[in-house]
Amino acid sequence: MLAQMILQEDPMRWTGTLLNIHIAPAASYEMEELAEAQLEAGRGIVGDRYYLGTGTYSARPDVREVTLIEAEVLEAIAIGEPQIPGFKGELLPEDHRRNLTTRGVPLNHLVGKRFRVGECVLYAARMNFPCKYIEELLQMPGLYEGLLNRSGLNCAIEVGGVIRPGDAILPMEG
Amino acid sequence: MAAPRLIMKLRVAALRPTGGETLVVEFQHPRKPQLPAFTPGAHVDLHLPDGKVRQYSLCGDPADRSRYVIAIKREAQGAVSGWLHDHLREGMILPVSAPRNHFPMQPTEGPVTLVAAGIGITPVLSMARALGAEGRPFALHYVAPSRASAPLLDDLEALCPEGSLHLHLREETGARPDLEALLATPAKGAQLYHCGPAGFMAAVEAATRHWPEGSVHSEAFQPPDLGPPQPFTLRLKDGRELPVAANETALQVLRAAGVPLMASCENGLCGSCECGWSAGMPLHRDRVLSPEARSRRFIPCVSRAEGVIALDL
Structure with a gap:
């Protein structure tokens, strides 16, 4: 009975929040936090290494206009999960080198789907x-x-705009 | 090639001149109270506006993580050091890498001898600070033409315990120090660390040839000169020999031969295509393997070899 109820739930019924925005001006540079970011469709976050073409992987054909990671993953790492011998530490939002840190968004489930971040629309490419x-x-x-398996998403920007920490992240049909 | 290091935009917090046309520069992080830790002998890279990168030893206290201190000597032919002397101002922001140590102190208990000439004092100064903090005895021989031309002499005199600092100033002795005599008898378990101009370091090497193997350490900032790629050959475990042309990578050749291998960045950075090697002369060009790992591991997307290299594939 319970299983049936869960199956009837809409798998895409979640709402999330954008916690942090970070960019780096070039490969290996420390990430810098932004209070507001301009996303340009088909290109990236204005000022970021993958917008400027100065990233470590810029020469490789791939989608990395904007990258996301879950705050929940960072919290798990902070309490020592997964338990790997010799591995411990805290991964702060400015350290993980993804652009956007999210809460309440099942990133792994979004591959091949579109979703909203504030006024922008992202496509989760891989x-x-x-x-x-x-x-x-x-x-x-x-x-x-x-x-x-929990390193987040590489996304294309389909609809650009301005995003800020606190913006809602929402699923889209299709 | 060195592995990647985080580059931070640090603020010039203080500038002061010291002997020998040298500028002492103190960096702090504009937002964070603590910088990445370093050990005595470590250096950082300074990234200049024109894209040039220069390495400078950290000469501050390794226990003080609030700042990095370097000393820049104005070199007669040095465009970079001249630019830094003329343009650095307090409050300026400059990209500085996290520290790396190619000149680490060995974890030994025995006596320590430090030998430096001129600006070579910088890594040795952080070693002296650490030894002093641990209360370990050491002897520091500092060679310079004169007091006025000896960088960081005031710092040394303030921190070295009575009797541990031995100055060899030509203006006082009228001659270069007799290194052979000075270093004639290594104490039991002694370790020696030296840094200075190439001629000086060669003289120290010559004077310590009779010291036990592994007891003499020096700083060498010599990036390998990588010429244009040359052809070489891969030998696989099944005996197959695969030629790699100058314009091909080992990874491409392995793929074409049907050898299954993961790969991701194909830039020598991510380590996905890492494999083992067992015989031959590898030319490592990756930025991921440690020096220790390079004795048995190989990154085929960028690394090459001289002649034939046997891979564990």
């Missing part, structure tokens, strides 16, 4: 894949494994 690069940069051994 799951983000963690990289040894960030482990090295932050001097946090084990972080690569710690982020496997």
